[in-house]
Amino acid sequence: MKSEKKHLIYLAAGLLAAASLPFVITNVYYLHVINLAGIYCLVTVGLNLLSGYTGQVSMGHAGFFAIGTYVSALSALDLGVPWLPGTILAVLSASLCGFVIAVPAMKLAGSYLVLATVGFGEIVRLVLVNWTPVTKGAAGLVGIPLPNIFGIRITSEGEFFYLILVMLILGAGIARRLADSKIGRTFIAIREDELASRAMGVPVDRYKTAAFMISAAFAGAAGSIYGAFSGVTSPDNFTFDDSVAFLCMSVVGGSRTVGGAVVGTVALVSLTELLRAFQAYRLIVYGLILIITVIYMPQGLAGLMFKKHTREESEADS
Amino acid sequence: MTPAPDALDCIMEIRGISRAFGGLMALDDVSFKIKPGTVHGIIGPNGAGKTTLFNVITGMIPPSRGEVLMEGRPIPSVRPEILTSLGIARTFQNIRLFKEQTVLDNVMIGQHIHTPTPILSILLGGRRAAQGEAAARDEAMRALRFVDLGDKASKTVSSLPYGQQRLVELARALAAKPKVILLDEPAAGMNPTEKAHLIKLLSILKEDGYTIALIDHDMKVVMGNCDVITVLDHGKKIAEGTSESVHSHPDVVAAYLGKGRAEVADA
Ligand SMILES: Nc1ncnc2c1ncn2[C@@H]1O[C@H](COP(=O)(O)OP(=O)(O)OP(=O)(O)O)[C@@H](O)[C@H]1O
Numbered sequence: 001m002k003s004e005k006k007h008l009i010y011l012a013a014g015l016l017a018a019a020s021l022p023f024v025i026t027n028v029y030y031l032h033v034i035n036l037a038g039i040y041c042l043v044t045v046g047l048n049l050l051s052g053y054t055g056q057v058s059m060g061h062a063g064f065f066a067i068g069t070y071v072s073a074l075s076a077l078d079l080g081v082p083w084l085p086g087t088i089l090a091v092l093s094a095s096l097c098g099f100v101i102a103v104p105a106m107k108l109a110g111s112y113l114v115l116a117t118v119g120f121g122e123i124v125r126l127v128l129v130n131w132t133p134v135t136k137g138a139a140g141l142v143g144i145p146l147p148n149i150f151g152i153r154i155t156s157e158g159e160f161f162y163l164i165l166v167m168l169i170l171g172a173g174i175a176r177r178l179a180d181s182k183i184g185r186t187f188i189a190i191r192e193d194e195l196a197s198r199a200m201g202v203p204v205d206r207y208k209t210a211a212f213m214i215s216a217a218f219a220g221a222a223g224s225i226y227g228a229f230s231g232v233t234s235p236d237n238f239t240f241d242d243s244v245a246f247l248c249m250s251v252v253g254g255s256r257t258v259g260g261a262v263v264g265t266v267a268l269v270s271l272t273e274l275l276r277a278f279q280a281y282r283l284i285v286y287g288l289i290l291i292i293t294v295i296y297m298p299q300g301l302a303g304l305m306f307k308k309h310t311r312e313e314s315e316a317d318s
Numbered sequence: 319m320t321p322a323p324d325a326l327d328c329i330m331e332i333r334g335i336s337r338a339f340g341g342l343m344a345l346d347d348v349s350f351k352i353k354p355g356t357v358h359g360i361i362g363p364n365g366a367g368k369t370t371l372f373n374v375i376t377g378m379i380p381p382s383r384g385e386v387l388m389e390g391r392p393i394p395s396v397r398p399e400i401l402t403s404l405g406i407a408r409t410f411q412n413i414r415l416f417k418e419q420t421v422l423d424n425v426m427i428g429q430h431i432h433t434p435t436p437i438l439s440i441l442l443g444g445r446r447a448a449q450g451e452a453a454a455r456d457e458a459m460r461a462l463r464f465v466d467l468g469d470k471a472s473k474t475v476s477s478l479p480y481g482q483q484r485l486v487e488l489a490r491a492l493a494a495k496p497k498v499i500l501l502d503e504p505a506a507g508m509n510p511t512e513k514a515h516l517i518k519l520l521s522i523l524k525e526d527g528y529t530i531a532l533i534d535h536d537m538k539v540v541m542g543n544c545d546v547i548t549v550l551d552h553g554k555k556i557a558e559g560t561s562e563s564v565h566s567h568p569d570v571v572a573a574y575l576g577k578g579r580a581e582v583a584d585a
């Protein structure tokens with residue numbers, strides 16, 4: 001109970017610190033990077049539920065992200081759908097695709113599943129490039145309208161910051177609730193031993209499907225804000241590299257916690273910014289960090305940060 | 319935790335089960351019945367097909383021929399996830415726990431089909447979700463205390479010694495509230511004290527009305543505690559009966575000869 005209280009205090013302090021960021025950081029460019037990181041966080045939080053918790057590694061999350069972006073942007077551009085309902089459409093479409101990709105996932109395991117998700121990401125990108133009448137092809141979409149939520153227009157970086165923060169809090173909250181529930185426990189059991197889970201009565205296929213759909217929904221929501229935030233978008237934003245980057249953020253932060261997704265994303269986005277000059281080598285840098293993470297801190301940065309805490313706990317109950 | 323005693327004289331029936339792996343007949347037309355409320359031993363030398371039999375019963379491997387009936391109804395093959403709802407739970411010869419989870423979480427998974435999954439309440443942090451969790455936790459703790467591991471609930475399960483992990487698997491199976499429990503070499507890797515403890519637990523479970531199918535190599539575990547013993551060798555049933563009758567059966571003695579007559583004589 002005591003640690004729960006401490007947790008709440010940390011959480012409140014963290015939120016307060018986060019909410020005051022736009023006042024501290026007046027440089028618009030930095031704020032822009034932070035906003036992007038926030039959007040990516042939403043993707044990796046969802047990715048963690050799928051890959052970290054359920055053990056279904058996806059290297060195609062840029063595909064779900066793209067679907068969210070395009071569905072929301074196109075419904076705004078072509079049909080005049082406002083951002084909020086557009087986001088709901090984006091979430092629904094992405095999770096529908098999550099459902100579709102879950103079908104082969106039930107039959108495939110390990111590296112075969114990874115390949116299937118890579119294929120999915122590529123198919124989405126190819127559709128975006130080639131379905132020119134709708135997606136405008138490689139040129140992409142321009143003039144994606146700014147969000148207007150019940151009359152509140154989101155225009156500046158600062159306003160976007162708060163919108164993204166609200167989305168992230170909501171997303172992380174949902175993820176935490178799921179992770180700490182029977183559902184999260186069952187996800188982990190599937191990751192640890194699928195057959196034993198089945199033997200204990202877990203409908204594994206249904207849970208895997210749910211994990212794909214939930215995870216895709218997060219990416220869809222992130223995509224919707226991403227389009228509106230950027231104003232323009234094109235298939236180049238949703239490549240295999242981006243999928244790999246999401247997975248790196250997840251693993252580096254610690255894929256088995258919700259907080260790890262946030263830590264990893266912020267860490268890697270900051271690093272990418274610091275190494276702007278080496279942009280072309282981004283994936284090499286990510287790869288190196290990934291290897292170091294896997295070898296030296298399998299629980300990720302978050303695991304490292306909370307290590308002391310858990311050690312105290314395990315000492316206390318032994 | 320007490321399943322109603324069954325009126326049938328047979329709770330589970332293995333009917334003409336065969337299973338080939340390539341040219342190897344791992345199970346060859348095996349039939350027998352398990353009576354409710356009994357401890358039914360299944361013994362046989364290495365590679366006799368004991369584990370394969372459990373895998374067939376639990377739908378993890380489809381049989382080449384034959385069927386298994388639970389309370390008179392055929393168990394559909396290759397659908398292990400419906401087993402617990404039929405009243406069957408099992409443990410594994412090569413322990414299959416959810417390694418990174420706590421002991422308690424492992425056992426709570428055993429509760430899966432008995433607890434609700436109120437999605438809305440989970441998302442809203444509502445009372446139904448909390449109550450469901452509390453009930454599942456209580457039930458799991460009961461199973462854990464039964465195997466004397468109540469104080470290990472918050473440990474990561476892989477940190478437990480081997481013998482205790484076997485007991486966690488038993489607790490997980492019990493949490494599924496089965497009528498029939500299939501135990502695949504539950505005493506393997508246990509020291510004599512742990513074995514004695516396990517045997518005591520099995521006799522309590524029997525008193526409580528559970529039906530137990532028990533595979534074991536350890537003759538001491540099997541001989542003293544089983545009402546009926548089925549002996550398999552090279553996939554065939556070679557003998558069946560009480561400890562005494564099986565023990566002196568010439569085919570059984572011969573089957574175990576490869577491993578040394580002493581092992582049988584010892585028991
Ligand atoms: N999945 C499989 N694929 C191929 N062969 C298998 C498979 N499972 C079991 N076998 C073979 O079937 C035979 C019976 O194996 P099984 O595991 O059922 O024996 P067992 O009686 O449990 O032996 P042990 O006492 O060593 O556990 C063995 O020869 C084994 O190699």
Ligand SMILES: [Mg+2]
Pocket residue numbers: 368369370411
């Ligand atoms: Mg075996």
